[in-house]
Amino acid sequence: MGAVKTKRMPRAVREQQMLDAAVRTFGQRGYTAASMDEIAELAGVSKPLVYLYLNSKEDLFTACIRREATALTEAVRAGARPGLPADRQLWSGLTAFFTHTARHPDGWAVLHLQARTHGEVFAAEVAVMRAEIVAFVTQLILAAARDAHRDPDLPEREVSGLAEALVGAAESLADWANATPGVTARQSAATLMNFAWAGLGDLMAGRRWIPPDDSGPDTGATGAQTGRTSPVT
Amino acid sequence: MGAVKTKRMPRAVREQQMLDAAVRTFGQRGYTAASMDEIAELAGVSKPLVYLYLNSKEDLFTACIRREATALTEAVRAGARPGLPADRQLWSGLTAFFTHTARHPDGWAVLHLQARTHGEVFAAEVAVMRAEIVAFVTQLILAAARDAHRDPDLPEREVSGLAEALVGAAESLADWANATPGVTARQSAATLMNFAWAGLGDLMAGRRWIPPDDSGPDTGATGAQTGRTSPVT
Numbered sequence: 533m534g535a536v537k538t539k540r541m542p543r544a545v546r547e548q549q550m551l552d553a554a555v556r557t558f559g560q561r562g563y564t565a566a567s568m569d570e571i572a573e574l575a576g577v578s579k580p581l582v583y584l585y586l587n588s589k590e591d592l593f594t595a596c597i598r599r600e601a602t603a604l605t606e607a608v609r610a611g612a613r614p615g616l617p618a619d620r621q622l623w624s625g626l627t628a629f630f631t632h633t634a635r636h637p638d639g640w641a642v643l644h645l646q647a648r649t650h651g652e653v654f655a656a657e658v659a660v661m662r663a664e665i666v667a668f669v670t671q672l673i674l675a676a677a678r679d680a681h682r683d684p685d686l687p688e689r690e691v692s693g694l695a696e697a698l699v700g701a702a703e704s705l706a707d708w709a710n711a712t713p714g715v716t717a718r719q720s721a722a723t724l725m726n727f728a729w730a731g732l733g734d735l736m737a738g739r740r741w742i743p744p745d746d747s748g749p750d751t752g753a754t755g756a757q758t759g760r761t762s763p764v765t
Numbered sequence: 766m767g768a769v770k771t772k773r774m775p776r777a778v779r780e781q782q783m784l785d786a787a788v789r790t791f792g793q794r795g796y797t798a799a800s801m802d803e804i805a806e807l808a809g810v811s812k813p814l815v816y817l818y819l820n821s822k823e824d825l826f827t828a829c830i831r832r833e834a835t836a837l838t839e840a841v842r843a844g845a846r847p848g849l850p851a852d853r854q855l856w857s858g859l860t861a862f863f864t865h866t867a868r869h870p871d872g873w874a875v876l877h878l879q880a881r882t883h884g885e886v887f888a889a890e891v892a893v894m895r896a897e898i899v900a901f902v903t904q905l906i907l908a909a910a911r912d913a914h915r916d917p918d919l920p921e922r923e924v925s926g927l928a929e930a931l932v933g934a935a936e937s938l939a940d941w942a943n944a945t946p947g948v949t950a951r952q953s954a955a956t957l958m959n960f961a962w963a964g965l966g967d968l969m970a971g972r973r974w975i976p977p978d979d980s981g982p983d984t985g986a987t988g989a990q991t992g993r994t995s996p997v998t
Contacts, residue, residue, distance in 0.1 A: 649881060649884065650882075689948070690959075693942070693953065696934075697938045697960045698934070701931070703933055704929045704932060704933020705926055707929070723927060724930055727930045
């Protein structure tokens with residue numbers, strides 16, 4: 533009876549089962565150590581069927597990356613709620629991100645560890661997703677700055693840098709949270725808000741941290757004492 | 766005359782020249798595309814001599830990773846000045862980091878891009894350095910928190926998370942700064958201070974960002990309104 537059921541299953545469903553098994557195996561064992569035998573067994577299908585549907589280990593891995601990247605990007609987009617104040621938007625976006633990475637640790641390992649570790653082709657797949665998320669975060673920060681000041685005090689280039697910093701911090705924290713027992717998505721998001729929001733929040737309010745004059749090898753541009761002060765561009 | 770000079774050069778000097786050439790080639794062309802011919806030519810030595818001294822492309826790459834990792838770690842340690850207030854320590858550490866990555870873009874590309882992209886063995890080399898930097902930053906944040914409050918309000922686990930976030934943000938920003946013409950080390954460090962310091966600074970002062978009650982899928986622990994308030998643990 534199981535066999536009959538198996539045969540009737542549509543290809544799309546079968547493929548998702550193969551991808552589920554592949555993401556779990558790649559995420560837990562690593563790309564190199566993962567075997568197609570193991571993936572087929574976990575998916576409950578024959579190895580030739582995996583090859584028939586997904587062609588090769590490389591193509592199967594690429595399909596995993598794309599599926600997991602799409603799911604993560606959609607989760608983050610769905611989490612950011614445009615109607616809310618900036619800190620609430622950031623909080624809900626971060627919570628969505630950490631909830632997704634905590635619920636799909638193998639998917640996150642595929643995206644952030646495995647895909648980057650096994651060659652430029654896979655790394656390029658992930659880079660596309662990352663660029664999309666950075667662009668999305670950049671727009672959120674710009675919109676928040678525009679709401680806060682009428683004319684944007686923050687040069688667009690600095691906003692790009694802030695978005696890179698935020699995304700890098702979130703990635704690093706997701707790795708750490710998934711490797712540290714008992715850290716919830718909510719705690720990770722709160723840690724990052726504690727780290728980042730007051731900083732961004734002060735920026736939105738036009739208060740900057742002023743570099744000291746006497747340190748740093750570059751020629752300094754600003755000349756106030758260290759601390760937070762009112763608008764400096 | 767050049768040939769005589771060449772022959773008399775001590776092995777240690779020769780090896781550094783080979784590593785200089787290798788870091789530049791790996792950083793600019795990528796590990797896969799880089800050829801030993803090219804590296805030997807750039808170093809001004811024969812290819813057999815490169816193999817004699819450094820054994821294989823893999824070993825040469827590993828030697829590059831170790832040298833660049835040591836240099837970066839030392840630059841960051843030298844930059845953090847224990848006598849200064851916490852924000853100045855962070856500023857000087859970040860400035861040292863971004864100055865080093867800006868001056869050695871090929872070394873940074875080897876560490877943060879190439880070493881991670883070409884297999885688990887190389888990635889593990891970099892992971893050792895990263896863990897060391899995270900541990901160092903964790904100690905700095907703990908020390909700053911201890912100075913700020915007598916009894917540490919920040920649980921050590923949250924401090925680890927903050928250190929991960931800071932390191933991840935700095936890595937991401939260094940990639941971006943090296944890819945964006947005209948961004949100075951001082952600007953990158955100031956962007957990250959603007960992003961991070963006021964957040965960490967508020968934490969040091971015992972003010973936290975309080976998550977809202979009604980969002981986030983985990984069961985919430987805190988119950989105040991969104992914003993910054995006095996000590997919450």
